[in-house]
Structure formats: structure tokens, C-alpha cells
Amino acid sequence: MAPFSSGRAGVGILFLLFAQSSFAQKKEQIGTETVNVVKSYAPTISDAFKVKEIPSLGEEENTKKEAVKYTIFSFPVASTFTPSKGKAAGVDKEKEAVLFQNYATFGVGNYGTFIGELFVNHDLSDTDYIGGMFRHHSSQGGIKNVVLDDRFYDTSIDLMYGSNRKEVSWNLDLGYQNQIYNWYGLPAAFGSTLVPQDRAILISGIRPQQSYSTLTLGGNVAFNESFFNKMNLKFNHFSDAFDSSENRFYAKPTIEFDVMDSAVKTDLIVDYVSGSFKKNYLNTNTEAMKYGVTNFGIAPSFVMQEDNWTLNIGAAIFYSMDNQNNNNSFYVYPKFNASYKVVGDLMIFYAGAEGNLEQNSYQDFVDENPFLSPTLRIAPTDQQYDVFAGLKGKLTNNVSYNIRGSYINERNKSLFKSNDYNENTANQYYAYGNSFQVVYDDMRTLNFFGEVKADFSKNVTFGINGSFSSFTNDFQQEAWNLPAIKINSSLDFNITEKWFAGANVFYVGERKDLQINTDFAANAAAVTLKSYFDVNANIGYKYSDRLTAFLRANNITNTSYEKWMNTPVQGLQVIAGVNYKFDF
Numbered sequence: 001m002a003p004f005s006s007g008r009a010g011v012g013i014l015f016l017l018f019a020q021s022s023f024a025q026k027k028e029q030i031g032t033e034t035v036n037v038v039k040s041y042a043p044t045i046s047d048a049f050k051v052k053e054i055p056s057l058g059e060e061e062n063t064k065k066e067a068v069k070y071t072i073f074s075f076p077v078a079s080t081f082t083p084s085k086g087k088a089a090g091v092d093k094e095k096e097a098v099l100f101q102n103y104a105t106f107g108v109g110n111y112g113t114f115i116g117e118l119f120v121n122h123d124l125s126d127t128d129y130i131g132g133m134f135r136h137h138s139s140q141g142g143i144k145n146v147v148l149d150d151r152f153y154d155t156s157i158d159l160m161y162g163s164n165r166k167e168v169s170w171n172l173d174l175g176y177q178n179q180i181y182n183w184y185g186l187p188a189a190f191g192s193t194l195v196p197q198d199r200a201i202l203i204s205g206i207r208p209q210q211s212y213s214t215l216t217l218g219g220n221v222a223f224n225e226s227f228f229n230k231m232n233l234k235f236n237h238f239s240d241a242f243d244s245s246e247n248r249f250y251a252k253p254t255i256e257f258d259v260m261d262s263a264v265k266t267d268l269i270v271d272y273v274s275g276s277f278k279k280n281y282l283n284t285n286t287e288a289m290k291y292g293v294t295n296f297g298i299a300p301s302f303v304m305q306e307d308n309w310t311l312n313i314g315a316a317i318f319y320s321m322d323n324q325n326n327n328n329s330f331y332v333y334p335k336f337n338a339s340y341k342v343v344g345d346l347m348i349f350y351a352g353a354e355g356n357l358e359q360n361s362y363q364d365f366v367d368e369n370p371f372l373s374p375t376l377r378i379a380p381t382d383q384q385y386d387v388f389a390g391l392k393g394k395l396t397n398n399v400s401y402n403i404r405g406s407y408i409n410e411r412n413k414s415l416f417k418s419n420d421y422n423e424n425t426a427n428q429y430y431a432y433g434n435s436f437q438v439v440y441d442d443m444r445t446l447n448f449f450g451e452v453k454a455d456f457s458k459n460v461t462f463g464i465n466g467s468f469s470s471f472t473n474d475f476q477q478e479a480w481n482l483p484a485i486k487i488n489s490s491l492d493f494n495i496t497e498k499w500f501a502g503a504n505v506f507y508v509g510e511r512k513d514l515q516i517n518t519d520f521a522a523n524a525a526a527v528t529l530k531s532y533f534d535v536n537a538n539i540g541y542k543y544s545d546r547l548t549a550f551l552r553a554n555n556i557t558n559t560s561y562e563k564w565m566n567t568p569v570q571g572l573q574v575i576a577g578v579n580y581k582f583d584f
Helices: 006-022 196-204 362-368
Strands: 102-109 113-123 128-139 152-164 168-182 209-223 228-240 245-259 262-277 289-306 309-322 327-343 347-358 381-394 399-418 436-457 460-473 485-494 499-508 511-513 527-529 532-542 547-554 562-564 573-582
Touching: 102 547, 113 573, 228 362, 245 362, 309 347, 327 381, 362 399
Parallel strands: none
Antiparallel strands: 102 113, 102 573, 113 128, 128 152, 152 168, 168 209, 209 228, 228 245, 245 262, 262 289, 289 309, 309 327, 327 347, 347 381, 381 399, 399 436, 436 460, 460 485, 485 499, 499 532, 511 527, 532 547, 547 573
């Protein structure tokens, strides 16, 4: 085959294809020919040349626009069609809730019960605010078969001032609380050996009233962009009508920063308590019973996250100083917990081990049991470890659950136990078997906890939880006044836009206590306090965004059960009241 110019190859091939397609319909026989290939075909592509010239239009008239003139001939057209007016589709919009900064609550009920609350808050500027809270709850008593005065009063007032700024937020709190209770829980056999007249004289001479006063000063500060994250400060002065006095100061600054994408957090703790009781229980001392403990602690920790794992690893180190007995101790506790998402948010496994040095105080004990004698021994509790594991998550989008098992080892754990007594007329008013003491023991607790919460809709919420415990003691005969079973359930629902209601039921299992009349016996067997149910319900009506009326019923079963030995509670309690919200 004769050689040819590669520059014209493309043109030649296109020409042959065009020629072939042009004569394809002619039914002529194509002859045969022998072709000898001299060398292999190696085509090349010639350089492309762009046209650089701009074409010019030959006729200038083509660029001119023709002038168009037109007229509209308008004439009426008869029509019977009438279009219907359009209507926008309606959209249901929920009424926006009206929020108020202040409220007042007032209620009265049987047993001479009165409740009152007043909360006020005022913005001084865009960043600063001031507020106050007043609370009162009292009852004139009247518990069946109680021969001593069983009235109580609880009144408190709190003032606060705070500021929320871009760099820092802080607030100051000042409060005062006064509580009045009566040691009305005389043993059932009290005075049984006396003739009725002597017994009546003895009882009439008992003045069971105790009064507690608390002065509180505290504050919080939080920094938004600083390694010094926040700090809590609090000072309490607690006293009673028997010249007991206690001071407590607590400070907890927190430092937090990031190291290699892990958050490192360190809590610094100073917890100081000191106080005195004028007398011991037997009234034999000549000097006041004093106590004082200062705990210094540091608790560093850091968080690691990877895929479905979250690890929080840390420790707590405490140095405790007994200021009265010169007995100082050093403690180290684990602070570790981990979680793993087994099935997303539907099932999360978690486990850990934690410990702590818990500072006990007269005020904390009274908050839990107001019928204590002012003759206590105050010491901290060494919670060596709490090892736990559990599962939590969601059964559905609206139902969550949490199950947990734990084993707790504690040294010097505080327990409430009834005081021994006799019927000596020279006794203090709290020494007739109508008060409680605090004893300490080394204990191990095996606990199982389960909880289910459900938001069936925005109008109905339900929750139930239960705790089941087994106690092992080293020194005390029983785990005094600790129930093995506790169950609590609550239900809240909106009946209509105006009406709402709720109910709460809790069950407390049997407990053990011990009380000895030293006039007759040096030893006695433990007493079992019966388990009890407490059923409470409430219903309310929202008259307006501001005004709401309510009706509460407590202890609906009308059972005067004993939460503490010889101290029955009030029966059925009915309270009616109103709540009013407002702004200045």
C-alpha cells in the first residue's frame, strides 16, 4: 500500500466513509484486490489551528430593530362566570406559654396546716438580677393517741444577687431558717408502772419542744473561657434551743482543661466542721462536748471517648484532721466509671468504682431526722468503695430504663438508733425514750436498683423505681432504721387544657430499732417497725395563665405509720390552695 501524508489522513477517512454511505444502496458487487502491507500503520494527529478572525456581518441593516406599531381594540364581553374566593389552609398553632418571674402559693388544710411560698425575681440590668424566696409550712398537730405536743413549724427566707456576663457568671446567697419540732414519741409503755395520776403529772411536766436555727451564706462563680472553671463556697451556722452550736465551711474550686483531645478536670475540696453540745445524754459532763474535723481533698480525672466507649478515670485523695483528738488520717479513693453503647441509645452498659470521705454534721443529721437528742458524736464516714454495674437505655422513644447492682463498703457509717431511757423526773425532756442518737458501724451493703420512666405523651408521664438492699454489720446488732426495700411510683397527667392531676405512691419495708428502759432491763431484743404504704394525690385547675387552684391529699390510706420508732405520722391530710404568678 502506497504511503500517504498523515496530515491528510483524517480528511481521507471521512471522505471514504461518506462515499461508502452514499453508494451503499447500489447493489453492485465489490471486487477483490490483494493489498500488501509494507509497514505497520502509525497515524499521527496534525496541529489544530484556531480561527482568529472575527467574522463581519455583510449587512448593517441586520443589526437594526424594526419599529413596531400596534393598537388594542377593546370591547366588553358578556360572562356569567364568577370565580370563588381563595381561602388559605388553616395551621394549628400551639399557644405560646406565658412565663412569669414571680409567684405566690397559699394553702390550708386539716391538722391546722398552713403552707405559703413567695418567690420574687427582678432584673436590674441585662446581666444583673436580684431575688428572694420565703417559705412556711406548719401544723397544729393532733395525731391520734399522742399525749405530748406534736406541732411543728418550718420557716425560711433566702435572698440572692447574681450576674450573668459573657466571661463570668456569679451569684451570692443569704438565708435564714427556723424549725420547731417536738419530741412527742413517748414509748407505749411509758409510765405503765405508775398510777394514772402520777403518770399524768409526769407527762404534763415534759416540755418536748426543740428549735433549730440556720444561717447560710454562700456563692458560686463560673468562668466561660478559663481553665479555672468554677468555684462553690458555703458557710452555715447551725444552733438549737439547748445551746448546741455548729459552724461549717465548704469550698470546692474546679480546674478544667484539654490535653490531647481529652478533658482533664480537677476538684479541690476544703470541708471544715466544728461544734459543741452543752450536755451529754446522761447529763453527767461538766464541760461541753466538742468536735471538729477538717478535710482537704483533691480529685483529678480525665475523660476518654472512642467510638462507643466513654471512660472517666480519676482518683480522690483526702487528708482529714481531727481538730479535737489530734487524730489525722490519709485516704485514697477510686473514681472510675465507663460506659459502652451496646445498641446505640437503646442499651448502654456502664460500670465503675467510686469512693469518698463524707463529712457528717449535726445539721445534716437533723435534716434527715429532726427528733435527735442534742448529745451526738459527730465523725466522718469513710466510704472505701462503691463498685457498681448496670444497663440503661430506651425500650422505645418514650420509655427509658435503668438497672444497677452495687456493692458498698463503708467504715464508720452513721445510723439512727433510739435512745435508752428511764422515768426519772430529773431527766432532760428528750430523755424519756422520745429521741434518737447516732451510732457508727462498719458495714457492707449489697444493693439492686431498677427504674422505668415513660412519657406516654406530652400529657402523661409515669415513673417507678425500687431499691433492694442487704446489710452486713460488724459491731451493731442490726442496720438500725435502714429499710431493705424501698419502692416509689409517680403519675402525672393533663386531663384537659385546664385540669391536671397526679399521684404518688411509695412503700418502705420493715426496719429494726432498739430501745431499752434502763429501770427494768440492761438488754432487750430489737424491735421491728412495720412496713408502710403512703399514697398521695393532687388535682388542679388552671383558671388562667396566672391563677391556678389545687387540692392535695396526703396519706390517703389514713394510716398513722411510724417512720421513726414511737413517732406516728399524721393521718389523712387534705390541703386546698391557690398559686398566683405575676410580674412587676
